[in-house]
Amino acid sequence: MRTADELIRIYIQDLKAALRGADKATIQDALADAEEHLRTALENAGADAGAEAETSAVQAIINEYGEAEEIAQAYKNWEVSLPPALASTPAARRVAATANGDNPAAKKYPGFFGVFADPKAWGGLVFMLISLVTGVLYFTWAVTGLSISLGLMILIFGVPIAIIFLLSFRGIAFLEGRLVEALLGERMPRRASFTDSSLSWKERLKILLTGKATWLSIIYMILMLPLGIIYFTVMVTLLAVSISFTATPIGAIVMMVKDIPFDIFSSGDIVWTLSDPAGFMLTLLIAALGFLIGTCTMHIARWVGKVHGKFAKALLVSD
Amino acid sequence: MVELQETHKKFQKELSSGTVSLALLSILAQSKEPLYGYQIGKLVGAGDDEGVMVKQGAIYPVLRSLEGQGLLSSEREMSDSGPPRKYYQATETGQEALETWSQIWTETKTFVDNVLEGDYQ
Numbered sequence: 097m098r099t100a101d102e103l104i105r106i107y108i109q110d111l112k113a114a115l116r117g118a119d120k121a122t123i124q125d126a127l128a129d130a131e132e133h134l135r136t137a138l139e140n141a142g143a144d145a146g147a148e149a150e151t152s153a154v155q156a157i158i159n160e161y162g163e164a165e166e167i168a169q170a171y172k173n174w175e176v177s178l179p180p181a182l183a184s185t186p187a188a189r190r191v192a193a194t195a196n197g198d199n200p201a202a203k204k205y206p207g208f209f210g211v212f213a214d215p216k217a218w219g220g221l222v223f224m225l226i227s228l229v230t231g232v233l234y235f236t237w238a239v240t241g242l243s244i245s246l247g248l249m250i251l252i253f254g255v256p257i258a259i260i261f262l263l264s265f266r267g268i269a270f271l272e273g274r275l276v277e278a279l280l281g282e283r284m285p286r287r288a289s290f291t292d293s294s295l296s297w298k299e300r301l302k303i304l305l306t307g308k309a310t311w312l313s314i315i316y317m318i319l320m321l322p323l324g325i326i327y328f329t330v331m332v333t334l335l336a337v338s339i340s341f342t343a344t345p346i347g348a349i350v351m352m353v354k355d356i357p358f359d360i361f362s363s364g365d366i367v368w369t370l371s372d373p374a375g376f377m378l379t380l381l382i383a384a385l386g387f388l389i390g391t392c393t394m395h396i397a398r399w400v401g402k403v404h405g406k407f408a409k410a411l412l413v414s415d
Numbered sequence: 416m417v418e419l420q421e422t423h424k425k426f427q428k429e430l431s432s433g434t435v436s437l438a439l440l441s442i443l444a445q446s447k448e449p450l451y452g453y454q455i456g457k458l459v460g461a462g463d464d465e466g467v468m469v470k471q472g473a474i475y476p477v478l479r480s481l482e483g484q485g486l487l488s489s490e491r492e493m494s495d496s497g498p499p500r501k502y503y504q505a506t507e508t509g510q511e512a513l514e515t516w517s518q519i520w521t522e523t524k525t526f527v528d529n530v531l532e533g534d535y536q
Contacts, residue, residue: 129452129475132498136453160456162470173432174476286479 100154104134107158114168120413124285126171133161211394219279220401221394224327230275231324234268234317241265242314262304269313269412276412282405285413309414316411327400334393341386348379435459435469435477437516440486440505444513449490449502452478478503486512 098106111130115123134157141153161167211217241261248254273284304310351358358375370378442458443450450458455478456471481487486509493499505513 125479126475128498129501130472132451132500133453133456133471133475135498136451136500140453160470161472166470167472170470170473171476174480 098151100138100150103151103154103158104131104138107134107164110164111168114164115171118168118172119283120409121283121285122171124413126168130161130167134158209391211391211398214398216281216401217394217398219281220397221331223275223279223401223404224331224397227320227324228328229324230272231320234272235321237268238265238314238317259301259304262310265310265313265317268317269309272316272408273412276405276408280401280405282409284409307414312411316408331393331397334389334396338386338390338393341389342383344379344382344386345376348376352376431469435474436481437520439474439477440481440509440513440516443487443503444505444510449504451500451502455503481509
């Protein structure tokens with residue numbers, strides 16, 4: 097005779113198997129939904145009933161909840177129509193609508209300069225700029241946590257401190273997931289990953305220590321420092337170059353008004369100057385180049401955002 | 416016979432995909448306080464097995480879809496025992512949508528009723 101807990105766990109396993117191929121985050125949400133429902137239902141079914149009554153109650157509850165196959169199908173169906181979290185603005189919702197295949201013609205990438213209208217490019221840009229700060233925070237926290245935990249491990253109170261740090265890493269991984277979904281549009285779990293409440297604290301601890309998710313989160317947090325530095329540096333450099341290039345005509349106008357000659361080259365006695373119109377034309381060319389660089393920057397931000405989204409998903413979302 | 420059963424099932428599924436959204440939105444719009452999945456499931460699934468439009472497990476993806484469209488909002492709260500619960504509530508957009516949806520429902524119902532009774536022209 098199987099216990100109620102075992103039955104629930106078997107059902108969750110079935111659901112997971114039936115959901116194979118669906119989006120990882122959807123799977124995690126679906127399993128959390130099922131777990132929440134079945135356990136709540138079991139609780140309400142009456143705590144006073146004996147083990148045998150409980151088992152039959154669970155069977156009835158699972159029956160009411162629906163077969164794993166059927167429920168998995170329901171999630172897969174709705175996933176298709178689910179707009180990403182980014183879709184909170186009307187413009188983003190239009191993009192989401194087209195991405196969902198409502199308009200196959202618009203599904204194609206909106207041209208080279210259309211990137212400025214793409215919320216994902218802007219999201220990637222913001223993400224790359226703030227990743228220096230988040231990267232430093234994650235790295236510091238991960239390294240501090242690991243070294244304090246390891247250092248105090250020989251003492252009895254080192255163990256609870258290590259556990260608190262490991263739990264905090266899971267929490268940070270969840271928060272980073274929300275950030276990644278909001279800015280990069282990559283679907284991430286909307287609930288913190290579930291821990292089975294029926295397990296003893298020893299078993300939970302084992303999951304925390306041996307679970308891939310914990311250690312992958314730490315790797316992610318550590319990698320975020322170098323990545324954050326690279327993202328930030330590349331973005332600031334590209335933005336500075338493109339904005340200053342684009343703004344050169346303004347400088348040219350100021351120079352013309354103040355009657356300063358256009359020195360394009362000066363070294364000792366050798367000074368090459370340009371006439372005002374030629375100088376101004378040159379700055380227009382530079383401005384065009386700056387705008388081109390700016391557009392490329394947006395493409396880079398969009399691309400990095402996409403790749404980083406996949407990377408974050410691989411490390412932060414547990415199977 | 417088995418194939419016919421499948422056809423019935425398919426028909427019910429197609430029919431329920433919109434009506435379940437309407438029913439859930441309506442339940443949450445009428446409720447004075449936020450409800451969590453299990454409570455909603457009880458309200459929807461009350462009655463004998465024959466009358467159940469939708470399996471309780473199938474309402475969760477619908478809730479999430481409605482939330483994704485901004486018609487519902489949700490909040491996670493810890494429960495005394497067991498996993499944290501997600502409480503759902505209708506947003507203002509949801510309340511507005513419900514009015515339109517009820518209207519569409521009434522029109523659809525009248526139309527189908529009329530056709531079934533042979534009362535159409």
